Amino acid sequence: MKTILVPIDYSDNSQNALAYALDIARITGAEIILFHAFYPIMTPPASINATDVILALEEGKARSLEDFGLAIRAEVGVAQGQAETYNSIPMKSVARMGDSYEMIVEAIHKYNTDLVVMGMQGGGPINQTLLGSTTISVMQESPVPILSVPENIPFRHFSKVVFATNLSKIPTNADLHLLRDFLKAFDAKLKILHLYRNNLQVASFDPGAALELLAEKLKGIEMECSFDIQDEVAEGIQRFIRQQQADLLVLIPQRHNFMSRLLDRSVTGKITAHPQVPLLALPAATLSNKSDKKGEEAVAG
Template sequence: MKKILVPCDFSDSAVQAFVFALKIAQQSKGEIILLHVIELPVLRGTIQVPALYFEENYLKDMEVKAQKNFEELKGEWAKEGVRVRSLIEHGPITKTITRIAEVYKLDLIVMGTQGATGFKEFLVGSNTEKVVRFSPLPVLAVRKSHEFSHIKNIVFPTTLDPNQNKLLIHIKELQNFFSAKLHLLLVNTPHNMKRTVDEKDMMEAYARDFDLQNYTINTRNDFYESDAIINFTIENKADMIAMGTHSRKGLAHLFSGSVAEEVVNRMDCPIWTYSINE
């Protein structure tokens, strides 16, 4: 986690994400790119209006304000030994974030989240949710900054899929980075129920196959996966949740939702996600 992208709209949650990213970069001896995206207005919801139709002075004023905010942010929070670069880009927020992450070959995106619940969550969502859904690299959603040394217990919800090598490589790197204990969690729902007698053997075999160390195995039965993950995390006072996520679009997202996005919306602890659409 040496190259970290922090999208920043200068809200409190974005500042919290930056503060936490600084702690990670200080530990990894890495660097941070602070990105502010100026999203151009959309005409009738379909066609993006070219920048030349806007007053040049207006766009320039937005950039000047962003640069001033960058300097104040870095002046107050930046730590010695951590290189912080700032970028200002124009375009759709989610696509610009993922594009910059790929162009600069970054390792991690750290984003602030304010959370949302109910019907608003499905119809509107946040930029963080969209990045979680579509990012090709790990995303760490942060509602508030946490002490680096306090992250010692990571919950890892798993389906025991043996074909998720990239996900497990990242999970082990995350665990090693924080020197944390990994708590494997298998959730049984009415639509996906495993025999209790088989669960322990299956999870132990999974841990052996991926050479996991310093872990516990746990199962929960619930109507909803997200509820089981959240309740388990709270009950065990875990410090972070790490999980794979699937990219869902359109009606599939509306009707199926995303377990990872629901957890991001409802939890205060950092949520690390990685797309497993391999």
């Protein structure tokens, strides 16, 4: 892992996200890129060169962002009793004028990002969609993993990781190298959770071949698989996280239409509305064989 992108809006959420990124960078040796997207308070007069104004605004915002990042880095270093170590973590500050979602996706590509660390917006379905939509939108379009961080949960080493997935929907050409590399960086143990919706699915699906495939794709990772019957997938995942005292949840969010997100029907939406642990969202392209025509998330049978 070489580059971590951290979108910043100066909220408590983004401050905690930066604290996570700093700990991850300390462990992996990655560089942090602080990124801030903004809109100007007013449109410049027609007589002024808009390009020059935008450039000046972006440079000014980047300087403010740098000051913010340095302050948080110093604060985290002092709190951990490792000021010198944290102060040596390389950081770069970038500000761009434009829509947050579009600018973040553009930055992911421009800076060859390996991981994006973002704050997680909790709340009900309307709040989740309209106020916390940027994180979910980036999750669904990003070519790299997105680590979504709850506001009030401090960083804890990722030792126990739960990967909730539907084993019947993992194609043979699935690309899980991003998950494997992430787990290796933290020497984490992986718990795979497959949820059946009813007894009929238990009788009709043999997970043997899928487990062999995962063992091959995640070679070198210590892993176990658990099974349960649960009609409410999000509730089943959250209960399993509590039982395992997990440090991280991994999902593969898929694209949903607007109404589905608005009504908070997706598993990702329900979990991020009531987060218990950070969520690592793998790119949708991880499942390169899109066999699910209805666009349901690959987390349950």
